[in-house]
Amino acid sequence: MRFLSRLAKDLKKYRVYYMLALPAIIYYFIFSYKPMYGAIIAFKDFKPMKGIWGSPWVGLEHFQTLFHSAFFWDILLNTLKISLYSILFGFPAPIILALLLNEVRHTFVKRTVQSLTYIPHFISLVVICGLIKAFSGSDGLINDLIAWFGGERVSMLLWPEYFRTLYVSSGIWQEVGWGSIIYIAALAAIDVEQYEAARIDGAGRFKQLLHITLPGIKTTIIIMLILRLGHVMGVGYEKIILLYNPNTYSTADVISTYVYRKGVLEFNYSFSAAVGIFNSVIDFTILILANRLAKRWNETSLW
Amino acid sequence: MNKRTLGEKIFDSCNILFLLLLSFSTVYPLIHVAFASFSDGNMLMTHFGFLFHPLNPTLDGYIAVFKNKFVLTGYRNTLFIIVVGVALNLFMTAISAYALTREGMMLKKPILLFIIFTMYFSGGLIPGYLNIKSLGLIDNLFVLIIPAAMSAFNFLILKTFFESIPSSLEESARIDGANELVVLFRIIIPLSLPAMAVIALYYGVAHWNSYFSAMLYIRTKSLYPLQLVLRELLLTSESNAMATGDTGAANNLYETLKYALIMVATVPILVVYPFLQRYFVKGALIGAVKG
Numbered sequence: 001m002r003f004l005s006r007l008a009k010d011l012k013k014y015r016v017y018y019m020l021a022l023p024a025i026i027y028y029f030i031f032s033y034k035p036m037y038g039a040i041i042a043f044k045d046f047k048p049m050k051g052i053w054g055s056p057w058v059g060l061e062h063f064q065t066l067f068h069s070a071f072f073w074d075i076l077l078n079t080l081k082i083s084l085y086s087i088l089f090g091f092p093a094p095i096i097l098a099l100l101l102n103e104v105r106h107t108f109v110k111r112t113v114q115s116l117t118y119i120p121h122f123i124s125l126v127v128i129c130g131l132i133k134a135f136s137g138s139d140g141l142i143n144d145l146i147a148w149f150g151g152e153r154v155s156m157l158l159w160p161e162y163f164r165t166l167y168v169s170s171g172i173w174q175e176v177g178w179g180s181i182i183y184i185a186a187l188a189a190i191d192v193e194q195y196e197a198a199r200i201d202g203a204g205r206f207k208q209l210l211h212i213t214l215p216g217i218k219t220t221i222i223i224m225l226i227l228r229l230g231h232v233m234g235v236g237y238e239k240i241i242l243l244y245n246p247n248t249y250s251t252a253d254v255i256s257t258y259v260y261r262k263g264v265l266e267f268n269y270s271f272s273a274a275v276g277i278f279n280s281v282i283d284f285t286i287l288i289l290a291n292r293l294a295k296r297w298n299e300t301s302l303w
Numbered sequence: 304m305n306k307r308t309l310g311e312k313i314f315d316s317c318n319i320l321f322l323l324l325l326s327f328s329t330v331y332p333l334i335h336v337a338f339a340s341f342s343d344g345n346m347l348m349t350h351f352g353f354l355f356h357p358l359n360p361t362l363d364g365y366i367a368v369f370k371n372k373f374v375l376t377g378y379r380n381t382l383f384i385i386v387v388g389v390a391l392n393l394f395m396t397a398i399s400a401y402a403l404t405r406e407g408m409m410l411k412k413p414i415l416l417f418i419i420f421t422m423y424f425s426g427g428l429i430p431g432y433l434n435i436k437s438l439g440l441i442d443n444l445f446v447l448i449i450p451a452a453m454s455a456f457n458f459l460i461l462k463t464f465f466e467s468i469p470s471s472l473e474e475s476a477r478i479d480g481a482n483e484l485v486v487l488f489r490i491i492i493p494l495s496l497p498a499m500a501v502i503a504l505y506y507g508v509a510h511w512n513s514y515f516s517a518m519l520y521i522r523t524k525s526l527y528p529l530q531l532v533l534r535e536l537l538l539t540s541e542s543n544a545m546a547t548g549d550t551g552a553a554n555n556l557y558e559t560l561k562y563a564l565i566m567v568a569t570v571p572i573l574v575v576y577p578f579l580q581r582y583f584v585k586g587a588l589i590g591a592v593k594g
Contacts, residue, residue, distance in 0.1 A: 010409040016483040017402040021414055024399035024453060028421055031450050035426025035434045048433075097325075100318055109319060115577075116326040119333070122576045124512040126530045127568050130537030131332060134561060141335060144352045173329065205311060238515050242538055256428070263429040264519060276427030284423070 042274035062274035079254040083235045085168050091228060093172045094179030102187050117177025129242040132170050133157060160251040183217055190216035222294050230287040233279045255279045340364050340562035344555035364563030367556055376525050377532035384528055385510045388448045392506040395453040400462040401487045422455045435520060446520040457502040464498035465491060501582050533568055537561055
């Protein structure tokens, strides 16, 4: 009771502030927490007519259907593969670019390369995918180049074996310049005296890179990696939905796109919600693990 | 500068060569699109390899783009979403960020947690979709505005900025008899214009680029925002674009049309961005303090 009366007093004393916070509270309640509650339809046989509460419970049935279905391993593996390839090639790319730029002494070259490479970051996803389609089509520029070198023309977006390459390489093309900005900032913060000292000790440029530059940006790299690992499962489904088609489902379909198709297009609400929950649980676990590992290795972490 | 060894010289040359090649491969596709957009469709169809100038220059592509009424309604809808959306975004974010900088409120911590938790956890696509459906927002432009009224990340950026404003300014205003709202709108917000600009930019870009929620919730074509119109014209169905005209000629026209469309949807952004870029970096830095 003492607590309640204190609370009542507090609410009265700060009523204007509480009122200013109220719209945000209502907003998050309706658009974030209500759907979280709605996620229990994954454990129900949801019928829109009966509503969330009125639909009958079915326990883990939808999860069992998922784990026993033939394509489950396909979409799980696709998700992991696309994500791991993007990390494997996409994550180091901006670091390498930043390091190479760091070795350039002409300020003009450096500036120009930097500002040119970050342009694609500004283009919307739909336009990027339009570019990919135009350039990778059988009469597109990429095929013109392949044909010029004596290769076969191939409509890449129609063949599953090219999907990951297109997805990952276009991602690097779009983000490498922009991604390098943060590392360039980190590089600029390294003390110049350290390099001078190393030179006096006879360290060549490679040695300087190894012993001064890389350790200098280690923290930034680790934080960026944790952030990236946090959405391993949620790989850019918005981009995949724009690029894939039934021909390429075998390599392009990931868990989130599957959720979208089954749920929104085929109305299997409960089943789709179950797949979605599976997805976010794994994502959350990976984020926590990555953070813990980083803490142990390097005493750097997000929280 | 100390002398460079032969190895270093070779490395430096290769490095610069590599970086120039990289820049070329970044920029060339856009140049190609620009030239193609001014080219004659028939010649473009038979053209092979790089383009170094427009082929038989014409504005046909652009004329076709602006004749398409959905491109125009798309632009209009996107502008509406950005203007109304960003206004709502700024209002919601500013009042709640201000409210939650107040020290001593008993419920401050719980409310903050309530907001920040949503950054890490959500109900998922399907429950979110059903929620919007049950609210009756389907096929209404406000479905792209209201459910995106606020972002917890931008809220944190602004709140951090508000906290950096010396409280003495606020106190002196209070002595002069200003109430909380006057303090917010006359002192805090005017002093936070740079931060407000940064988050307005973040919100605006998000609205400009988003297509997914429109794809989920908008059915009527005249309500499509620009990105969804683009998706339809560039990605889903060439046949649709062709079906609107007579086949052979339309097919060739489509070649230039798609490039003109890419230009129309990209050039405004490319023109504006370089000026806004430093604000982005600034925002990222404010965000990094607490993100």
